[in-house]
Amino acid sequence: QVQLVESGGGxxxxxxxxxxxxxxxxxxxxxxxxxxxxxxxxxxxxxxARISNxxxxxxxxxxxxxxxxxxxxxxNTVYLQMNSMKPExxxxxxxxxxxxxxxxxxxxxxxxxxxxxxTQVTVSS
Numbered sequence: 001q002v003q004l005v006e007s008g009g010g011x012x013x014x015x016x017x018x019x020x021x022x023x024x025x026x027x028x029x030x031x032x033x034x035x036x037x038x039x040x041x042x043x044x045x046x047x048x049a050r051i052s053n054x055x056x057x058x059x060x061x062x063x064x065x066x067x068x069x070x071x072x073x074x075x076n077t078v079y080l081q082m083n084s085m086k087p088e089x090x091x092x093x094x095x096x097x098x099x100x101x102x103x104x105x106x107x108x109x110x111x112x113x114x115x116x117x118x119t120q121v122t123v124s125s
Contacts, residue, residue, distance in 0.1 A: 002026040002114045004095045009119030016123070017083045022095030022116055024076040029101035029112070034071055034078035038091035038121075045094065049080060062088075085123045092118040 008020040024031060035050030049059045049069035057069055068081045078095065095116035100109040 001101060001112050002029050002097065002099070004097060004114050004116035006093070006095050006116040006119045009093060009121045011122045011124065012085055014085060014087055014123055014125050016085055017081070018085065018121060019082070020080040020093055020095075020119060020121075022078050022097075024097050024114070026101065028103075028105070028107075029099055031073075031076055031097050031099040033099075034076075034095070034097045036069065036078070036080045037094045037096055038089075039094070039118075040088075040091040043091075048093070051078065082121075087123045087125045089121060089123050091121060093121050094118045 003025050004022055006022045008018060010018060012018050031053055033050055033052045036048040037045050038048050039045040047060055048063055049067055051057045051069045051071050053073055059067065066084045071078045098113040101112050102109055
């Protein structure tokens with residue numbers, strides 16, 4: 001199916017910036033949307049930002065004006081630029097994508113949704 005590989009997490013001081021990347025790979029697939037979720041210790045996983053293959057975006061209120069999601073559709077890659085970071089942004093960040101794929105040429109389109117392995121982002125105060 002479709003695999004996601006994330007990169008770019010790490011440790012940053014409050015007010016600093018990080019950029020996350022996530023690349024989707026596989027065969028005979030197309031992506032409808034890609035996004036980033038995060039999960040802090042003891043909390044539920046939450047949406048951070050999402051972008052459709054048409055370029056429509058939506059953000060969690062807590063990151064609006066600070067984070068920017070973008071994508072390279074030709075490379076099936078999504079980015080999350082995080083600026084003015086706060087300690088409350090500390091979490092494991094997960095890439096997510098959904099779309100359709102085929103098992104073989106001219107085969108039926110089947111839906112898929114995939115998650116990355118997660119990357120730790122820590123913001124120190």
